[in-house]
Amino acid sequence: MNTVDRDALERELALLLEPARVQDYCPNGLQVEGKSQIRRIVTGVTASAALIDLAVARGADAILVHHGLMWKGDPQVLKGFRKARMEAVLRAGLNVFAYHLPLDKHPELGNNIQLGAMLGWPTDRVVGDKGLVHIGALAQAQPLGSLADGVSKVLGRPVQLEGVTDPQRMISTVAWCTGGAPGYVEEAALAGADLYLTGELSEPAVHVARECGLTLAGAGHHATERCGVQALGRWVAARFGVEVEFHDLFVAV
Template identity: 50%
Template structure:
């Protein structure tokens, strides 16, 4: 059977609508960032468009690479030199399209990072908090009663032990979560009534705020918490357009 393809611009337009990218004031352009071949039969997804991921996508024979962390971030050096040149020249050399979606992928109610992390941890969402309702608030499933229970669940689901600030024996109430570098939303989670907060990264002030507020903080890894939105989105595109999809994980300890 002949492999199905989708037009690059049709895919770009579909993703813009499906992820509602016009809604967001983001730190980077969302959508097609580097133009490649006109028709796409195979897509690779990954967290960050590092050179290692670009090379892996080329080796896999992909026509498009879809990531959460792409290029052209606000405030970065605009010149195409050094590392940026090596990445982009590899994309152009192989006519590999690069699509990137940052906040729109974090916040999508079904395919987004927060939604997909909740699904893997069995968290039941009840409310939102923070700027543009970026954070999620809810409760753990049956059998997850303490901070220690939640930490063990995270380790089993994500394959890495979280860094925990707080008493493992502390009973769980409502849980706030926001993937990636969302430690600055801890105050919003506390104001929303969270007794524990789960994110990707942790900063020095986060420790003191969590301790003084009596709220447990679980730093579960920026990369580890944001592996699932792109996978869900890639599978969605494969089903809708009949193209092939492969997720490639480039491990990152952060």
């Protein structure tokens, strides 16, 4: 099995995802420097202690995630669970690569375009202040109940519906943004969507959906953001010939 130089991988991922072009809530790219040569990469949604321990057990040289170790507003001290995570990473010499919004919005490998493909929803245009909300007209209008059942089957979890919830309501235009993006419900309504799907819901967003006559669907933050890192992992494996393993440490939210 091949190996890839850590710095070469970081450069190639920067060229692919262009993190410098995105204003984000975290550092994107190589968050923790580990071994210089990488043979096996473990990917997952979040750099949790469980994923780090699994990567160590699998003999990985790097982890590649959507939600990394560091966020703006975090305490500038290492203690508690943050210290434990970092200790495990440094002890094993793991590289930690994390890509948040750059992975959400990538036009081929991103969470949003990948989720649309999984659901069979076309992207006709992208809106929102960060260019994250995808909108498309379905090939054929579907009753809300059937559409929600289909989403649940694809993602493996129930979908929570708010706003307009009549199961017989016909849905022609859908909008979506993975993860925690309930605040884009108004943009979706103004853009003409009948339904807006995201990972997490919020109390204000439910009221906006009701008042705009929109169906708001919550499909799970984790469930909607598994696809991007899997696609990115496949790209890395094909590009460099290294071992890449996705591990779904599923959580229900």
